[in-house]
Amino acid sequence: MSGRRTYPEPPVVLGDMDDWLYEARPVSGCTTCTTAKRKLDAAKKAGNASARFEAARVIRAHATHGADG
Secondary structure, eight states: OOOOOSSSSSOOOOOOOHHHHTOOOOOTTOHHHHHHHHHHHHHHHHTOHHHHHHHHHHHHHOOOOSTTO
């Protein structure tokens, strides 16, 4: 082999993506956020990435916030 490099530079090493992927900011007093946060914490403890993502998604995506969720 000629030793010719077929890529421009060494591969990029990404850091831990957990903070970005599972980011969720629950609203205090919101039932939906509280429930999803409990699920997020349980999934993290269990090592269930799919459930963690879904719980974080619920917190980020639901449109209403309030005592009744």
